[in-house]
Amino acid sequence: MFKNNHPLKYKRVILKLSGESLMDHKKKKSINYFSLHFLSKEIKKIVDLNIELGIVIGAGNLFRGFQLQKIGLNRVVADHIGMLSTIINGLALNNSVSQMKIKTFLMSSIPINGICEIYNWRKADKLLSKKFVLIFSAGLANPLFTTDSAACLRAIEINADIVLKGTQVDGVYTKDPKKNIDAKLYSRLRYKEVLEKELKIMDLSAFTLARDYNLPIRVFNIKKSNSLLRIIQGYNEGTLIY
Ligand code: UDP
Secondary structure: OOOOOOOOOOOEEEEEEOHHHHOOOOOOOOOOHHHHHHHHHHHHHHHOOOOEEEEEEOOOOOOOHHHHHHOOOOHHHHHHHHHHHHHHHHHHHHHHHHOOOOOEEEEEOOOEOOOEEEOOHHHHHHHHHOOOEEEEEOOOOOOOOOHHHHHHHHHHHOOOOEEEEEEOOOOOEOOOOOOOOOOOEOOEEOHHHHHHOOOOOOOHHHHHHHHHOOOOEEEEEOOOOOHHHHHHOOOOOOEEEO
16 A cells, blocks of 8 residues: 655646546436545545646536537537536536635636636646646637547646546556456556557547657546555556556
């Protein structure tokens, strides 16, 4: 197990949370109170260590553009709905984390006056230095992208040490672990190996952005208590892509 006085591996990180992480265990499309509360507690564990934390929030629990396109909506409009859904999740997460007596700030890439502030790089950097947990919503404000791209871009902009991609499985496997009992977990992977083996870590534009700017990504199970804390303390949790 970990010790509380363990030296920290990172100073500033981006945590990517999919919308799925806000659902309940039955995967009902919504925001679940217990999931929000669990995430907030996990976040508090690393905030208490003075980590500078930015969170990029997705919206798979509410709407994804490509799914709405399948039912007949125009893709651009569908993606607008997806991006607005990330603001809804951002509001919920921001409120839940702030109830832990943590300083938080919600930014959106799409202006939405009176509800949250527009993304501003300089302000984001200042707030992070002042140890605010900064929640980035509305992705990149452009359709045809995902919040994984937003996570990698924001990480590069704010000079984060790493992107921590919280998922529902323990990391990157040789095969789908839900369908194959012999699937093995990778502990480390080079960017090149991910592309050669056609492993699905995130969409290609997000992944190549990370690779081109040498931004490491760690894929880990956010549902596992203390996993985020263990990563910050340098333990080998999930899969590191470098
Ligand atoms: N989206 C977009 N541009 C962006 C980020 C997101 O159009 O820069 C839309 C897109 O429709 C996407 C949805 O917002 O499906 C929700 O984001 P994402 O699928 O990344 O959520 P997650 O899978 O992380 O829950």
